[in-house]
Structures are given as structure tokens and as C-alpha cells.
Amino acid sequence: MSRPTDGVQGTLDLLILNILALEPLNGWAIGLRLKQVSRDVLQVSDGSLYPALHKLEQRGWIKADWRPSENNRRAKFYVLTAAGRRQLERENAKWQRLAAAITQVIKLREA
């Protein structure tokens, strides 16, 4: 029942929102894209991706879009909502501020 810690969870949410900002994707494709962009640094199992997606959907940042899949089943695609886009901008700004601050601290120690 272990869940990613808040920090990682927060990062995961940010990554998902960024990925979906480009185009609507299904869970599988989001997992692939995650591995690509993070060059396998982020070890996010496919399994833990889904609770994160459902949480973002329940919060209204993304919404479901059901499309037919290749073999005539239905596939759930996730689409960034307008609220989600604003949330993404806020989160990105926050992340950049945090990253800048950490970089600053590291530079100080190196100096």
C-alpha cells in the first residue's frame, strides 16, 4: 500500500500536467512519455500512474475523453482542462522558484 511520498507525488503531478499540455494521451502513452522525458531517471511504475491520474481528474485539472482504441475497445484519454492549465502554470512557476533557490544554495556551498 506504499504510495509515493508527497515530494515525488507532487513532482509526478507536475510531470503529468506538462505532458498533457502538449496533447491528450491515454495512461499507457503517458507512462511511455514519462520514461522518455526523464530518461528513465524517474522510476514511476505504470501502476502508480493511475491513482495519480484519477486524483488529478477528481480535482478537475484533467478530464476523461473516451475514444475508440485500435482494436475497437474504448480507451480513456486524458485532456488538460482550462483550470488544469492555470494550475500547471502556477506549479511550474513554483517549481522554478524552488529549483532556482536550491541551485543558489548548492552554488553557495561550492563557492
Add this chain to the structure above:
Amino acid sequence: MAVERWVQVLRLRVRSLIARDRVDLELDDEFADHRERLIGYYLDRGLSPEAARAAATADMAGFQQRKEECRDMRGVRYIEDLLDDARYALRQFVKNPGFTAVILLVLSLAIGGNAAIFSVAQSVLAPLSIPRADRVVMVWTDAPARNWHQFPASMPDIRDWAANGVFSSIGAFLGDGFNVRLADRTDRVEGLRTSAAFFDALSIAPARGRRFAADDVRGGENADGVLLSDRLWRSLFNGDQEIVGRPVTVDGTIHTVIGVLPPDFPRFGKEELYVLLPPAVEASDARGARSLSVIGRLRDGLGLAAARQRMTEISLDLAKQYPEYDAGLTASLQPVQEAYVQDAQLLLNVLMGAVACVLAVACANIASLLLARGLTRGRELAIRAALGSNRWRLTRQLLTEHVLLALAGGVMSILPAWWGMRFIASYGLDELPNANLSGLSAPVLAFTFGVALVTGVLCGIVPAVLVWTRDLNTILKGTRNVDAGRTPHRIRGSFVVGQLAVTAVLLVIGGLALRSFLHVVTDSPGYNAANVLTLRIALSNGRYSEGPQQAAFFDRVLERARALPGVRAVAATRELPTSDDVHGSGLLFQGKPEPRPEDVPIALTTSVTADYFRTMEIPIAAGRAFERSDTKESTPVAIIDEWTARQYWPGEQAVGKQFKAGRSQPWRTVIGVVGNVEAPVIIRFLKGRIGQVYLPITQDPYPRMTLVVSGAGEPTSLTSSFRTIVHDVDPDQPLFNVQTLDEMRAGGRKMVKLVTSVLTGFALVALLLAVVGLYGTVAYDVGARTREFGLRMSLGAPRSSIMSMVFRGGSVLLLIGVSLGFAGGLASARLVASLLYGIRAADPVTFALVALLLGASGLLAIYFPARRATAIDPVVALRCD
């Protein structure tokens, strides 16, 4: 848009709740899609279809767990769980219908009792509809040195109070009963005789017509006006729209309806009709005749504290000016709202305390019942915990069950609550004004369900605590014996002790009430109240202003009455022993130094005709009764009761001694000593006792007398004959307050009767619950120790030793419970001491009887499980799990 987002969130939440299956199906679809893509991925990597499927299955092994997490994300878990718990709880209830029914019954009675008392309290304690009620006060006479408080006042004192600028208006009133004749039917109606200023002080305008005006009093043409309560107008007068100005016959004389009061007009008792005080009372200069209740509105700008200060000064002045009457007396001001509820307060406190105790006992009982069941369900809970339910979840489950149970009890309590309200209202107690207005209002319902909810949580907390305190693994592994554990056993033990203690308190209070009631009912009042009719006559001042005229009138009436068939004896007295109008006089003794005015002993005085003692069957202990030879011209004489004789002439012969009843009175010679009679209710509440002095009417005449008639048969059958006689002697003098002496006495006992029936009822319910609780605990203990007892017996322990082991365990609980209860009983008995009559709060008989009752029923409750313990077959016991 943020709104858009919330719409989406809300839509998803609702969908998760009401279309749960479809949402789950979508999740399955999503995972199936994932799986297909995963298989496709492995196929692209060159795996065989079987290998690809196997790899996908391996990859997705944890997905089942993820499903749960996805569901958690829906944010409706709590509601879902709650519904699940509720469904589960309902199944539990249906599976144990007997168990559930018992608990519901206990709950509905306990909660219903609380709701009924709450409802009555709410209507009784509701704020009065008096404009600026904080400016309105009751004005009482106090005698602090004698510890007498809140006495009525006399008209001369009221006039002096009114003249001092403390009040913008100050009115007097007096409770009375009236015979109201409409066409050919006469109804007896409770009412008030008031001064005109009474309505000014209240400042409440009638709904129709007008209130009394100041010049109605002085023989104005409207001096015969009456005001009706809204209820009387609706019932007796059928809501007649043209009522104002209509004539109505009250006590035999024609009066005019001048107004109808609004429905929420505050009542001091059960009054429905308002008549002006007789001119004789308005003009009275008898400063010592204190029979009037007083209500005043403070002058604008004068605070309560300043008004009190001013009244103290006035009282000191009056005491100086009229030491004989007013020495040692002060006037006290009491806000009317407080006066209104003070009689109710103690009564309500007692009733509320009692119902709360019953609820507490019921709670403890249900909790230990549930606990016992909780223990047998221990394994079920343990298994569920082992399967991954967390303890919070189990706690919530248990609480849900109990709250549901209690809420059902709340619904069922409405019937007993309603019945309880009607029961209390049916007594029509003066002490509980407006009790008839109580009903199932919104606040009462809110209270009922609030109590139910709290009860449910309280009952559920204990089993829930066990989920936390017990090592669930032990339960899983353990046998039933280990399972019993010590913690729940101790909890159950303390529950039983608590129940027994609270029950003992209730039994003590109920027992005291019952003993008081028995005293009131069976104590001889000192006279024979059976078959005695009483009729009051108030002679109008104009024609009978002189004492001899008054005495002559009653003489003529009595002479004709004696000749009536069916009349055994007939007499007249200024006040009946049951009357709350008490007349006290200071006693001064011949040959003893005169004490300071405030230390003069007070005795009740009344004037009676010669046959009074014979009619009332009051025994003559020494000397003689009054005779026709005791006239205005002969030596002044008096008769005293035995208590007075012993108090003031201890060890001496009282007959022949001389005393004065009031400084300006003549010396009187004691000619007889008669038996003590029961004092009026108002005197019984005073600390200490007061003697009774009788004067002959010929030497101390009075215009208002009560006729007492001892008849052979049904006393009320004589009423019309008496009306004829009085009418023949003087058609203008009405008869009123026609009642039997038994009825008069019963009026004073109604409160004791209500308190007694409620308290003893509650106490018995609590006793039943507590005994069942004790039985249950001991029985459970025996069940849990079956193996141990079997082992002991197989090792040679005699059955008697098993029995005494069980008894020891049970009696310890019983002993602790009863001891705690007695301590509590002693403490709470003091609180109700003023409601008791004829016994002390620490009445040893009551305590002994309660100990006997509780002990006997407790031992009986232990005996049955103890006997079962001795009947254990060692072979079977050792083989059992």
C-alpha cells in the same frame, strides 16, 4: 473558470456515488486497454503471444491494489463506507431481533422520558410576554431573623410602598375560585382578585375591551367588571365576538365582561378570570393581615439594586412606625421572571435529574449488553482486522451501528415522550405553569435526536475502544477463555457498579418521595376531612361594617343550617387549616418580660364559632370548647393547640393562663387545649413549627368566614341547601370556594403525588435495568470461566465453593455500587429536602429499605448464574473449547 472546475468535481463525486458500478467498469476498461497496449509492446519486442501475455500479467500484478487506490481518489470513500456500515448494521439487527427489540425498548423509554421533561421545562421556563419584564418585580415580605421569606403583604404596607416613588405602579392580587353562571349552568373557575394597578404593572393590553381603571375600585359603575383569559373566552363563552359588555353572574352577583386577555398573558397559577379585590380588602387597614401577592413595575431610571436599597429604608421606617406589625420585617424584590420559575425550578431539576439518571443507567446497560456481544464478535472483528481492515474502519463500523440503533430509539421515543408530557400536564400543577403548552416542537425533536445521537456514541465508544486496546492476534489464536480478557471484564464490572450506584440514588430519592407522600396521605391531619363540605362567604363591607353585625349574620346562617336534614354539625372559621391565607399574631405572655418586637413568637390565629371543634372532630385535650356563653361582654378567652401549650407552658397546666395575641389585643385566658392540626402547605415549607390559637368569633369577628359542614352522606349534595339559606338571610352575599375538605387537602398534595409517581416509576425502571445488568455480567463471567470451574471441580472442589466464588465476585460489585449509591443518595437527598414532608432527608427507614430491596434483588441476580456454575459437568467443561 473555477466554476467549471467545481461543476466537474461535483459531477464526478455524484457519479461515483450513484453510478458506482459504471465508474468501476470504466476503471476495468482503462486497465484492459493498458494491458492490450502492454501486450502489443511485448509483441513488438518479438515475444511470442503467450510470453507477451504472461509478461503483461506479471507487470500488472499490483494493479488490483491500484484499483483500490483509484477508488480512494474519488473522495467519496467516507460516504460509501458509511452506507456499507449502515447496511451491515441493519443486517446485524435483523439477525438478532430479540436483542435489538430489547435495546430499542430501553432506549425509547429512556430518551422519551428525557424528551418529555425537556418539553415541559421548555414551556414552563419560556420567557414571559411582559413588556420590559426586567423592570417588573414581585414584592415580598421577609422576616430574616425568623428565616421566613417571600410572604404575602398587607394592604396598608402596600399603600406605604406605593407612596414612596419606587414603583411606577404596584398591584396586589389574591388567588381565588369563582362560580360562574351562564344561563342555567354554573362552572367553577379559578381566578385572581386583583387591584386595578395589577394590570398597570404588567402593562399588557387586553386583546379586546379594556383593563381595570383606577376609578373602577372606588365604587365606580364598573367595579363589577371582569376580565377573561383567552382560554375561558374560547371555552365557556364560545369565543363570542360581542363579549365585551355582556353580563355574567360570578358568585351569585351580576358582573360585566370588560375585556379578554391575550393568549400569552402570564399566569401565576391556573387563573382564567380576573375580578377586582373586594372594596373591604382595598380599604383594609389591618397591617398584620398579610395575604396579598404584590407585583410592581420599577419607576423609570431606578435600578433594581437602588430599588432594593430604597425598599429596605422604607421597611425600617415602617418597622419604627408600626413596631407591633412591621418590626423585623423587610420587603424583598424578586424579578418576575425568576419568581415565575422558582417553584418550577426545583421540581424540574428533580425530574430532569431523575430522567438523566435513568438514561445513564440505560446507556450503561446497553453498552454492557453490546460489549458482551462485542466480545463474542471479537473473532469476527479480529478476522476483519487481519484481512486488512484498519482499526479506524472497525471503530467507525461499531459507532455507525450504535448511532443507528440510538436514532431508531429516538424515533420510537416520540410516543413515550408525548405520553409523558400529557401525563405531567394532566396534573395541572401551579408549580408548573404552562405545562399544558408543552408539545413536540422543533426544539424538543432536536433535543430528542441530540440525546439519541449522544447516547449512540456513548454506547458505541466502549466496544470501539476494545478494538484499540486488545491485541487482535491473541483473539485470533486464542480460545474463548483467553478471549474474555481482563479489560472488558473490568469495564463491564464498572458499568454494573455505576448502574447499581445510580439506581441506589434513584431508589433513595424515589423512596423518600414515596415515604413523604405516604405521610401526607395517611398522616391524620388532626381533624376528620371525610364528608366535610366547606363554603366561603365574604360579607360586603357596606352592610356589615361592624363586628357584631358580622357575627350575627353567621349566627343566623348557622342556626338555619343546623336544622337541615343530613347535617351532622356545622361551624364557621376565619381560615381553614388548608388555606394558604395565614394570619399570624405575636404572642405576649402574662407575667413574662416582653421580648423585642422581632423576637415575639408568632402563632397562627383564626376565629371560630362554638361548634368548630365538634364539626372538624378536633379532640379537646384539656379544658373546654367555646360556648355560647363566651360573648363579646364576657371574659376574653382563647383555645390553643397542644404544641403551643407545651411550647410556652412546659410542664404546666396551660388552661387558666393568660396571654395576648397582638400587643393591642386584650389579655385572654386559655380555656382549652385542643389537638394539633396539620399546618397549611405554605407553613410546612417553613423551618420550624408554628402554634395555632383559636379565638371565639363573638370576641374577634371577621367578615370573611368559611363554613364547615359535616354531613352524613355525599357532602356536595348540601351545596344548594346552603345557597338557599344564605340567599334567604341576605340575597346579596354569594357563596364561593365550595369544595370538600378532602379536595382542599388534595390540592396541596398534587405536586408530591406527581413527584412520587415519576420518581418511583423511574427508580423501578432503573432497578430492573441494573439487576439485569448485574445478572448479565455475572452470567457472562460464569460462562467465560466454565473450563476453570470444571477443572476445579474435577480436582475436588466442592460445589459450594464454586457457588461462593461466584457470589464473592458478584457481591463485591453489588456492595461497591450500593455504597457509592448511598453516598450519592445522601448528597442528593439534601437537594430535595424541601420537597419532603414528615421525614428527614437522611431518613434511615428509606435507606434501610433501599438497601434491602437492592441487596435482595442483586443477590437474586447473582444466584441464578451461581447455581448454573455449580451445575457444570466437569467432563463436558474440560472438553469444551
